[in-house]
Amino acid sequence: MQKRNNRRAVIIPVIIAVSIAAGVILGWYLPSGSHADQRERPSPSGKIGTLMQLIGTRYVDDVDMAEIEETALPAILRGLDPHSVYIPARDLSRANEQIAGNFDGIGITFNMITDTLLVISTVPGGPSERVGIMAGDKIIYVNDSIIAGVSIPDETVIGMLRGPRGTKVEVSVERRGVDELMTFEITRDQIPITTVDVAYMMTPETGYIKVTSFSMTTFNEFVTALRELKNKGMERLILDLRGNSGGVMDAATRMADQFLSDGSMIVYTEGRAFPRDDIKATRGGEFLEGDLVVLIDEFSASASEIVAGAIQDNDRGTVIGRRSFGKGLVQEPIMFRDGSGLRLTIARYYTPSGRSIQKPYGDGYEEYYNDLNERFLRGELRDADSIRFADSLQYTTKGGRVVFGGGGIMPDIFVPVDTTGVSDYFLAVRNSGIITRFSLYYTENNRESLSRIDTAEEMVSYLKSRNLLNSFVAYAESAGVAADPEGIKTSGEVIEIQLMAYIARNILNNRGFYPIWERLDNTLLKALEYISGDDR
Secondary structure: OOOOOOOOOOOOOOOOEEEOOOOEEOOOOOOOOOOOOOOOOOOOOHHHHHHHHHHHHHOOOOOOHHHHHHHHHHHHHHOOOOOOEEEOHHHHHHHHHHHHOEEEEOOEEEEEEOOEEEEEEEOOOOHHHHHOOOOOOEEEEEOOEEOOOOOOOHHHHHHHHOOOOOOEEEEEEEOOOOOOOEEEEEEOEEEEOOOEEEEEEOOOOEEEEEEOOEOOOHHHHHHHHHHHHHHOOOOEEEEEOOOOOOEOHHHHHHHHHOOOOOOOEEEEEEEOOEEEEEEEOOOOOOOOOOEEEEEEOOOOOOHHHHHHHHHHHOOOOEEEEOOOOOOOEEEEEEEOOOOOEEEEEEEEEEOOOOOEOOOOOOOOHHHHHOHHHHHHHHOOOOOHHHOOOOHHHEEEOOOOOEEEOOOOOOOOEEOOOOOOOOOHHHHHHHHOOHHHHHHHHHHHHOHHHHOOOOOHHHHHHHHHOOOHHHHHHHHHHHOOOOOOHHHHHHHHHHHHHHHHHHHHHHHHOHHHHHHHHHHHOHHHHHHHHHHOOOOO
C-alpha cells in the first residue's frame, strides 16, 4: 500500500460507534496543527466560568464541584449537535476498546441461561483455552463469589472477568459428565475484537464478507478475508455493512481504496475552522475489477456510509438495501486529566459527488434520534416510493447518474423490510427470547453429537432429521407460550431456520450461523440474484 501524499491532514481513529439505539455515535479526528493531544483546555470564561467560581466560593452549602461539571458538560454539548458528547472516565476506556480492536480479559464468548454463565466458545489460543476451559462449561464461581442462580447483571459479570493483562482470576466451572466443580486459574491477556464477522463463498464465483464495525484492526482483517476468498476463486463480492454503525475512519477509507482506481475521490471533510481535506485512492487495490455489491440499511452509519458513498459516487459497484442512518459529522477528541473525554464536532463528511452524509438535526436531539421511528411510520422501510427528495438535493456520480443528498446514502436498489413468516406466535417466541434460549438448551443436551459436525450444510442435514420444530413448540409451551397451529403454519419455517442457525453458531461460530441465516435474508438473496446477473 503506497503512502498517501495527497492528504493535508492526519486523520486518526475516527468515529467510535457505540450504539445507534442508545443514541450515541462518537468520533475522533486529529487535523494537522490540532491541539487535541493537550490534556486540558483553558479554564472556562464568561458566565459559565463565573457561575462555577461563585458556586465554589459563595454557595450556601458545600457541593461536589466535580459532580456539577459532570452534569453541566453533557447539557452544554447537547445544545450543539447530536454527536458532540462528553464521556465520563468510567465509560471512556470501554469506548476506546471498540476502536483499538482489543481488550484485556479471559477470552470467552458466553451467554446467560437461567442465571448461569454458559461458555459458548473460547478464543483460539486465548487465556481460557490455554488452561482448559471448554465450550459448554458453566461458570459457577468467579474467585470466591458465586455468580450462578443469583441474577447478577451481565455487566457485573463482565467486570469480574475482565482486568489488566497479567492479572489472574480463578473460576470454578460445572462440566457435563464431571461430578465436582473444576477450578481453573486464568491469567488475563489481550483479547482481539474481530470486526469481520464472517467471510465465505456463497457460490463458486461470489464471495460474502460481513463487517460489523470499523476498528484499528478492521483493515487487516478485511484484506486477509478478501485474499482468502480470491484464492478460492472469488470473482464477485458482496460486502455487507448493514447494522455497521461506524468506527475508525482510516479503516473505512483504506477499505474503499481496495476497490477504486488511483486518484479516485473517497471522501472529503470540511469545517468552519478546517479547510477542505480530500482523501483519494492510491494504487494497488486488491479488488479493482470484479463485480461489487455493498449492502446497507437504516443502521449503517458513519464509516460504513463513507464506504458506500465512495463506491456509489465512483460508479464502482451497486448499493443495495435501505437508506443509511446519516451520520456525517467529524469529531475531535479532547482528553481531561481525570480520564474523561470530550468529542467536539469540527467538520462534515462529503461523498465524492459533494453530498453531505449528515442528515438534518435542526429540530433537536429527540427528533434526531426519533428519525428511524419516523421512517418506519412513513412507510420508508417498506416502500421506496415513500421517500421524497427535493430537486435541490440532486448530485451526479462520476458516470453521470443522479443520486440524492439530504442525509445518509440512498441505495441504488431498494429492498423493503421482509415480513414473510411473521405471525403473533413468532413475535411472542422471538420477543421473549425463547428461540435463543431453546437453541442453547438444545445445544447443551446434544453437544456430543453436534460437536462431530464440521459445516453449516451438515448441521442443516442433521437438524432436519430431528423434529426440531416440534421440540421447540413443546419447550415454548413449558415457557408459557401456548402452541398456535395457525401461527406455527405461518412461521414454522422461519423459526426452524433461525433455530438451526443459532445452534450452528453455538458449535461452529459465525461460519456456521451465516450460511444458514442467509436463507431468511431477503436483502442478501436479492444481492446474490443481482450480482449473479439474473436481475440486471
